[in-house]
Amino acid sequence: MTGLEKILKHIEEDADTAADKIITEANNKAAVILADARAEGEKKRAEILERSKLEVQSxxxxxxxAANLQEKKLILNAKQEIIGNIINRAKESLLQLEDTKYFDIIIRMVGKHALAQNGxxxxxxxxxxxxxxxxxxxxxxxxxxxxxAVLTAGKETVNICGGFILSYGDVEINCSFDALFAAAKENLQDKVSDFLFD
Incomplete structure (x- = not known):
């Protein structure tokens, strides 16, 4: 082997060693980059999973x-319907009283609402x-x-369903059952609600 061949062989061996070293370093760097990428990917996956869980929980x-609110609304509507039905039945029961009892109630109402004047x-x-x-x-x-206080029974009639109207010229006091129940609606609803639901 000539001197030139030895030098070329030596350069080739050095090049192979350097190439092996570069390849090894490149493989090591690639492994580190791949490991980092996997770790970053796992971290992102965990973050996405956690966000998804939080969004699902939310x-x-x-x-x-919303379901609880809807349930409360349905219960409230049902209670109001029950209360309304009871109040309407109470009003109907007044209208269906026999004459003596009915007009006893009317007389008591007149005593309460009559003004100290002619009407x-x-x-x-x-x-x-x-x-x-x-x-x-x-x-x-x-x-x-x-x-x-002086009242006479008027010859004309009014379009009401039970009760009466007191007329003092331009002033009228509506004591129809509809008006009285409407005026006392909130108080009646509270009392019926307390009785039924508390």
Missing amino acids: CLSRAES QILFSEADSQRLPIQFNETLKTVLSQKEG
């Missing part, structure tokens, strides 16, 4: 809240036809306890 929580008491057509014979006398007795 979504479930919102759905549960008329107006009834529905149905109530006008079923006025007890002694109604005017009972009315005078009740009004005698209020100085200046």
